[in-house]
Amino acid sequence: MSTSSRYPFTAIVGQDDLRLALLLNAVSPAVGGVLVRGEKGTAKSTAVRALAALLPPVRAVEGCRFSCDPAAPDPGCPDGPHPVDGPGGERPARMVELPVGASEDRLVGALDIERALAEGVKAFEPGLLADAHRGILYVDEVNLLHDHLIDLLLDAAAMGASYVEREGVSVRHAARFLLVGTMNPEEGELRPQLLDRFGLTVEVAASREPDQRVEVVRRRLAFEDGPAAFAGRWAGEEAELRERVAAARALLPQVRLGDGALRRIAAVCAAFEVDGMRGDLVMARTATALAAWAGRTGVAVEDVRRAALLALPHRRRRNPFDAPGLDEEKLDEVLRDAAADDPEDEPPTPPGGQAPEEPDGGGDDGPGPDGGGGGRPDPGDGAGDGAGGLPPQRTEDSGAPAPEDAPEALTGAEPGDSGGGTPRPASAEQQAVAAGEPFRTRVLSVPGLGAGAAGRRSRARTERGRTTGATRPEGALTTLHLTATVRAAAPHQRARGRSGRGLVVRRDDLRQATREGREGNLVLFVVDASGSMAARRRMGAVKGAVLSLLLDAYQRRDKVGLVTFRGRAAEVALPPTSSVDAAAARLQSLPTGGRTPLAAGLLKAHDVLRVERLRDATRRPLLVVVTDGRATGGPEPVALAARAARLHAAEATASVVVDCETGPVRLGLAGELARELRGTAATLDELRADALTGLVKDVTDHHRARRAA
Numbered sequence: 001m002s003t004s005s006r007y008p009f010t011a012i013v014g015q016d017d018l019r020l021a022l023l024l025n026a027v028s029p030a031v032g033g034v035l036v037r038g039e040k041g042t043a044k045s046t047a048v049r050a051l052a053a054l055l056p057p058v059r060a061v062e063g064c065r066f067s068c069d070p071a072a073p074d075p076g077c078p079d080g081p082h083p084v085d086g087p088g089g090e091r092p093a094r095m096v097e098l099p100v101g102a103s104e105d106r107l108v109g110a111l112d113i114e115r116a117l118a119e120g121v122k123a124f125e126p127g128l129l130a131d132a133h134r135g136i137l138y139v140d141e142v143n144l145l146h147d148h149l150i151d152l153l154l155d156a157a158a159m160g161a162s163y164v165e166r167e168g169v170s171v172r173h174a175a176r177f178l179l180v181g182t183m184n185p186e187e188g189e190l191r192p193q194l195l196d197r198f199g200l201t202v203e204v205a206a207s208r209e210p211d212q213r214v215e216v217v218r219r220r221l222a223f224e225d226g227p228a229a230f231a232g233r234w235a236g237e238e239a240e241l242r243e244r245v246a247a248a249r250a251l252l253p254q255v256r257l258g259d260g261a262l263r264r265i266a267a268v269c270a271a272f273e274v275d276g277m278r279g280d281l282v283m284a285r286t287a288t289a290l291a292a293w294a295g296r297t298g299v300a301v302e303d304v305r306r307a308a309l310l311a312l313p314h315r316r317r318r319n320p321f322d323a324p325g326l327d328e329e330k331l332d333e334v335l336r337d338a339a340a341d342d343p344e345d346e347p348p349t350p351p352g353g354q355a356p357e358e359p360d361g362g363g364d365d366g367p368g369p370d371g372g373g374g375g376r377p378d379p380g381d382g383a384g385d386g387a388g389g390l391p392p393q394r395t396e397d398s399g400a401p402a403p404e405d406a407p408e409a410l411t412g413a414e415p416g417d418s419g420g421g422t423p424r425p426a427s428a429e430q431q432a433v434a435a436g437e438p439f440r441t442r443v444l445s446v447p448g449l450g451a452g453a454a455g456r457r458s459r460a461r462t463e464r465g466r467t468t469g470a471t472r473p474e475g476a477l478t479t480l481h482l483t484a485t486v487r488a489a490a491p492h493q494r495a496r497g498r499s500g501r502g503l504v505v506r507r508d509d510l511r512q513a514t515r516e517g518r519e520g521n522l523v524l525f526v527v528d529a530s531g532s533m534a535a536r537r538r539m540g541a542v543k544g545a546v547l548s549l550l551l552d553a554y555q556r557r558d559k560v561g562l563v564t565f566r567g568r569a570a571e572v573a574l575p576p577t578s579s580v581d582a583a584a585a586r587l588q589s590l591p592t593g594g595r596t597p598l599a600a601g602l603l604k605a606h607d608v609l610r611v612e613r614l615r616d617a618t619r620r621p622l623l624v625v626v627t628d629g630r631a632t633g634g635p636e637p638v639a640l641a642a643r644a645a646r647l648h649a650a651e652a653t654a655s656v657v658v659d660c661e662t663g664p665v666r667l668g669l670a671g672e673l674a675r676e677l678r679g680t681a682a683t684l685d686e687l688r689a690d691a692l693t694g695l696v697k698d699v700t701d702h703h704r705a706r707r708a709a
Contacts, residue, residue, distance in 0.1 A: 005227045008234035009050035010241055012043055013216045014207055021200045021310055022051045023241075025178050027248040028289040032199025032282055033157060033179030035142070035190075035314065042204045043216075044182040048095070048138050051180075054242050055093035056249070058134050062087050065126050066173045067133045074174045078124050094135035096128050096177075098153070100144045104463070105478060107149055108156075108164050111171065124171045129153075129162040132177040142181030143188045144578070146454050147557065148464055150190070153179070154197040188578025189554070196275070199282045201314040203325075244293075252292040257284055260339075261299040267338040268308050268331065274315050282311045305335060435588060436544025440689040441552045444622060446521055446654040452619040455520020455557035465517025473512035484511035520557040521622050522576055522612055523549070526605045527587070528627035529566040530596035533660060539592055542626055542660050545684050546587055549624060554580040559619065561608055562586055565601030567594035568633060572604060576612055595633035598673075601625075602644035609653065623648060623655040623677070629669025645676035655679030658687065 012019060021034045036044045060067040064079045070088030073080060098107065109127035128137065139145065139153070156162045162175040181198065183190070195201070207213055223230040231238075265283045274280075286307035287299045294303075313326045443457070450460040463478065470484035489509035496504040525546055533539055553560050560583045561576035573586045602625070609621050631637040648655060655677040659670035674681035 006053060006231070007046050007050050007223055007227075008231055008238050009047065009054055010237040011219055011223070011230070011234050012047055012050065013219065014212055015043055015047065015204055017202045017310070018044070018047055018204050021202045022047060022180070023054075023245065024286060024289045024293060024310075025180075025199070026051060026055055026245050027293055028252055028285055029176065029178050031285045031289055032197075033181070035195070035198040035201045036180070036182040036204060037185055037201060038182075038204030039186070039206065040184055042206050044204060045138075045140060048136070048180045048182065052093055052095035052136055053238065054245050055135070055178075056242075056246055057090050058093050059088050059090050060134075062089050066130050067135075068174070069134075076172050076174075078126075078171055078173055094131060096132040096135060096137050098128055098137060098139045098145075100141050102128070102145075102149065103478070104149060104152065105476070108152055108162050109171070109173075110476070111164060124164070126173070127162075129156050129175040129177075130173055133173075133175050135177055137177045137179050139179075139181040141183060141187070143183040143185075143190050147191070147194075148454070150194055154194065158197065186577070186579050186582055189581060195314040196278055198314065200286065200310040202310065203313075248289070248292040248295075251295065251297070252289065254297050255288045255291045255299065256297060257288055257299050261287060261301075261304055264301065264304045264335055264338040265307075268304070268334050269312070271330065271334045272312055272316055272326070274312060279312055279315045283307045286311050301335060301339065305331060433539040433543065433592065435547045436540045438544055438548040438551055439687075441545075441548050441687050442689045443552075443556075444523075444549075444624070444656055446620045446622050448620075449516070450519045450521075450618070450620045452519040452521065452616075453557075454517065456518045457521050457556040457558060457622075458519050458620065460517060460519030462515055462517035462519065465515040467513045468516045469514045470511040471514055473510060477510050477512055479513040479515070481511040481513035484513075485509055518556075520559065520619070522559045522561065522609075522616075522619050523553045523622045523624060524561045524563065524576070524605055524608060525549070525583075526563045526565070526601050526623065526625045526627075527590070528596060528598070528601070528625075528630075528660070529564045529590055529592045530630070530632075531566075531593050532596055532628055532630045532632075533592055538660065538662060541684055542658075543587055543590070545658060545687050546626060547584055548687070550580045550583050550587070561612075563601055563605050563608060564590060565597050565604070566592065568597060568600075570597060570600040570604035572608060576608065596627075596630045597633050597637070598627065598629075598631035599634075599637065599640040599644045601627075602641060602648065606644070606647050609648075609651075621653055623653050623679070624658060625655065625673065625677070626658045626660060627670060627673070628659070628661040629657075629667070629671070629673050631669075641673070642676045645673055649676065649678040653677075657681040659683045 009019070018036060021036075025031050025034055036048070038044060058067060059070055061070050061073060061079075061082050064073075064077065064082065066074065066077050066079060068074050068077050068080065068082055070082070070086050071084070073082035073084065073086070075081065105127065107127050108129055110125045112123035112125070137153075137157075142150065145153075152162075156175045157177065157179045160174060160176040162173055164171045179198070207216075219230075262284065265280055265287065269280045269283065283304070284307075287303040290303040290306055291297070291299045308331055309326055309328070316326070446458040448459070450458055452458075452460055454462055454464065467481065470481035485505065486503065488511060489503055489505045492506075492509075493504055496506075498504045527542070527546060529539075533542060550560060559576045559578050560574070560580050561572070562574040562583050563570055564573045565571075573590065574583050577583070605623060605625075609623070612619070612621065631641040634640065655674070656679055657670050657674040657677065659681050661667065661670060671681045
């Protein structure tokens with residue numbers, strides 16, 4: 001992408017935290033990258049792509065595919081060895097994008113196994129990690145990448161090198177890059193272990209201030225009308241910001257991180273119960289970069305505070321239901337306590353020994369080149385907040401009337417099972433009931449062998465896992481089955497004129513290893529929210545069980561969906577998604593009451609699964625029906641529910657009925673529903689990991705018996 005066709009970084013309106021986090025990584029790549037979380041359409045990708053133009057140019061050895069520095073070439077470079085201070089050229093820093101559907105070979109590179117076996121040479125085709133060396137590696141929708149690709153990516157970012165191992169042949173090359181990932185939390189979360197590997201995290205959202213939104217639209221339309229002309233109008237600001245990044249990089253080695261600042265960092269990480277030491281290290285590097293960005297040689301208290309807000313929120317998530325963020329009042333209290341325990345550091349001074357100028361508070365900027373306000377950053381003067389040197393984030397007009405916060409009164413369209421249709425205020429049983437305490441569940445899996453997306457639930461053919469056989473490769477060979485390849489080549493050695501010790505191998509001899517691992521499934525919850533489920537203790541236990549299953553689905557990398565039924569109809573409370581925290585939020589606010597349209601719930605689930613099969617035919621579904629089995633309302637409700645269940649059975653949908661019936665007298669209706677579904681039933685108590693001893697076997701036996709019949 002040419003500079004003239006890239007949206008200028010300084011033309012971005014607002015998003016101060018995002019811009020600052022990116023600039024800090026440009027100043028100090030050791031910070032460890034940025035994870036940008038936010039809703040769609042918030043300039044996440046625009047800001048990342050614009051950052052590349054601000055990075056200093058790169059000097060690289062001529063002809064080296066791995067961008068070795070002529071002054072200090074990598075001694076292990078596959079294209080080396082290179083002489084020190086050899087010939088080199090200058091090129092702009094690259095920004096390499098990793099697509100969501102990329103393969104492992106595309107990311108780390110590929111070895112030519114055929115040449116390695118037949119000729120004994122390391123023929124290596126570099127991947128995206130090599131292209132991104134000394135530049136930016138940008139991963140859009142990083143939460144949708146396969147876990148093993150994220151592991152490889154973050155390992156390379158942490159070690160500064162990439163290793164490719166294939167059948168005893170290995171290649172290593174340098175891979176130091178600025179890692180930036182963007183994601184929409186509504187589409188699923190990263191595991192906490194992976195979140196911790198990103199240095200900083202930023203939450204972005206669209207401004208609610210009309211004037212700022214107007215300026216965003218005005219600038220974007222001006223850019224689309226003439227990218228080159230628009231970029232030219234911001235060329236001066238871009239040049240100033242580029243010079244400031246270079247100056248901060250040069251100043252960084254002179255910044256002193258005193259004992260007082262280190263103690264504050266340690267106190268903050270301990271107070272917020274941050275696991276491990278990576279948070280402390282990232283905070284220290286970020287605070288140092290903030291000082292250099294502000295033109296100071298000492299780290300101030302405000303640098304530590306700002307570093308905590310950028311480096312710690314994502315490190316405090318223990319499960320997908322924890323809200324990200326940091327309690328700023330607690331942070332200030334910890335910093336005050338740390339300051340009282342330790343003597344104050346000497347005030348930081350900029351190079352030259354003069355005291356730093358106080359920021360002017362950063363009011364609204366004057367009109368930009370598009371004719372409106374909009375907060376154009378002045379990268380040279382450091383106005384705004386003292387730590388970041390960016391203009392303050394615009395806030396909504398404090399005089400605007402606040403929206404009403406009072407919840408709407410729930411009305412019972414179907415008040416109980418009496419048949420009356422007059423709406424009335426909701427009773428206590430119709431209000432949303434808090435979920436019970438989650439617990440660890442036993443694994444519910446889909447029988448058979450699938451071929452869906454990698455995960456941790458059901459058996460499937462995958463690219464990773466235990467080797468189960470060999471086959472001829474279709475397309476490029478990715479995993480060699482060495483024994484099968486030797487067996488295929490051995491009978492032809494005399495005909496091929498073999499004369500030495502080496503084996504003469506041709507492409508037709510190569511065999512691809514077939515492997516079996518685990519896949520993620522679509523777990524569709526169908527939850528009965530009718531009046532028969534409305535008792536508070538009972539519904540709280542039901543929600544706690546579903547919450548536990550949602551947590552299990554998150555850990556096993558499933559997609560989840562939620563269908564609820566009550567009153568006269570069923571609704572899709574949450575379409576299938578990878579965001580289990582969204583499902584948990586819908587579940588917590590689920591009210592109860594009214595009749596029990598069981599058939600409507602099953603039919604709605606059938607429609608959802610039919611559409612999902614068209615979208616992703618390889619992802620197998622698991623239907624989890626949470627009900628006491630009652631069916632009321634309409635003509636022949638029980639017979640209609642049985643017919644709806646048989647629709648799922650006809651399509652061999654794996655199903656589990658969670659029996660919520662309680663009390664000394666039980667009708668066993670949930671068990672009858674499970675038989676119609678050709679699935680299995682389990683009580684709430686049997687869902688617990690220490691009590692569910694035969695459910696998975698029962699599910700498998702049901703489906704095996706059905707196939708045999």
